[in-house]
Amino acid sequence: MLEFLQAALLGVLQGLTEFLPISSSAHLRIFPELFGWGDPGAAFTAVVQIGTELAVLIYFRKDIWRIASAWVRSLFDPRWRGNLDARMGWFIIVGSLPIVLLGITLKDVIENDFRNLWIIGTTLIVLGVILGIADRVGKTDRTIRQMNLKHSILLGLAQAMALIPGVSRSGATISMGRLLGYDREAATRYAFLLAIPAVVGAGLFELPEIPHGENIYGPWPTFVATVVSFVVGYAAIAWLLRYVSTRSYLPFVIYRIALGTFTLTMLGLGVLAA
Numbered sequence: 644m645l646e647f648l649q650a651a652l653l654g655v656l657q658g659l660t661e662f663l664p665i666s667s668s669a670h671l672r673i674f675p676e677l678f679g680w681g682d683p684g685a686a687f688t689a690v691v692q693i694g695t696e697l698a699v700l701i702y703f704r705k706d707i708w709r710i711a712s713a714w715v716r717s718l719f720d721p722r723w724r725g726n727l728d729a730r731m732g733w734f735i736i737v738g739s740l741p742i743v744l745l746g747i748t749l750k751d752v753i754e755n756d757f758r759n760l761w762i763i764g765t766t767l768i769v770l771g772v773i774l775g776i777a778d779r780v781g782k783t784d785r786t787i788r789q790m791n792l793k794h795s796i797l798l799g800l801a802q803a804m805a806l807i808p809g810v811s812r813s814g815a816t817i818s819m820g821r822l823l824g825y826d827r828e829a830a831t832r833y834a835f836l837l838a839i840p841a842v843v844g845a846g847l848f849e850l851p852e853i854p855h856g857e858n859i860y861g862p863w864p865t866f867v868a869t870v871v872s873f874v875v876g877y878a879a880i881a882w883l884l885r886y887v888s889t890r891s892y893l894p895f896v897i898y899r900i901a902l903g904t905f906t907l908t909m910l911g912l913g914v915l916a917a
Contacts, residue, residue: 646864649680654691654868658875661695662835662883664774664814664895665902669763672808673906676760676915685754687865688808693846694869695876699835702880706836710735727788731836734790738799739840745803746845757807760917764906766809771899774818778892781821787829794823802837809903812838817892827887835880 653671660667671688675681700707714732717723724730746753756762801819805812813834820830909915 646861647867649675650864650868651871653683653687654694654871655875657688657691657868657872658695658698658877659879661692661872661876662813662879664811664817664892665899666763666767666770666805666809666811666814667692667695668805668808669767669811669902672758672763673760673902673915677909682758685758687868689842689845689848690865691846691868691872692842694872696839696842696846697873698877698880699839702877703832703836707839710836731787731790734792734795735837735840737792738795738802738837741796741799741803742806742841743844746806746841749806753806760906760910760915762807763809764903764910766807767899767903767906770804770810770814770818771896771903774814774892774899775896777818777821778827778896782824783826785824785829786826787833789825790833797823798833798837802834802841811899812842814895814899827892828884831884831887 653675656670656674657667660670668688671683671691675683710728710731713723713726713728717726717729717732749757798816798819801815802812804810804815813831816834816837817827817830820833821827825833906915910917
């Protein structure tokens with residue numbers, strides 16, 4: 644029963660942190676260690692993220708259907724190839740390639756070396772600083788309608804950095820989007836859409852690892868965590884899109900630096916094991 648409660652709490656944590664630029668994978672690594680639960684494992688983290696991506700699929704269902712249908716039509720009808728939604732479909736596909744290729748190539752490193760808390764604490768701070776700089780110096784003269792192939796590749800490369808826990812998929816993509824001149828809502832919305840293929844793919848890829856291996860939670864606790872993350876994540880999407888339309892990312896920058904500093908301090912004092 645205890646593992647179900649722990650898994651549910653981790654589902655809440657995943658749902659709250661997946662869409663904020665503060666790294667859900669870092670939270671799923673730091674807090675269980677802090678509470679003495681142990682590392683839930685890379686497979687658990689990847690599978691639970693399916694819940695939050697399901698929330699994205701439902702929340703953006705109209706956008707996704709419009710993009711997908713236009714993209715499919717463009718394959719057979721040349722008149723659709725200049726359509727914004729059809730091009731957006733290609734941008735998301737192209738932007739997903741870096742994280743897919745690197746994720747497969749570096750699978751063992753990601754599941755072992757990259758989960759070291761010294762690395763996570765450091766990346767929380769470094770990417771927090773980068774997010775703060777990008778949000779402050781980035782222009783806001785581009786909307787998502789002005790996306791192009793070059794920018795989709797750069798945003799895809801930024802997202803691939805999130806293979807290192809602590810970077811934050813949304814944080815890295817949003818930072819690049821702000822540096823490229825996209826307004827906060829456009830950068831955030833595109834980060835959500837770009838994450839869908841990568842997260843769902845990673846979750847399905849890791850799903851067979853749940854019943855065995857180094858994961859401390861079995862199939863049913865993982866299922867509970869995934870459902871909880873979906874419910875909490877859906878509410879988090881709506882809140883974040885409203886928030887960024889009028890405010891900066893500064894609170895998230897401060898939080899990242901504080902959590903990273905706390906993590907490194909606890910490691911130094913021996914409270915946390917890397």
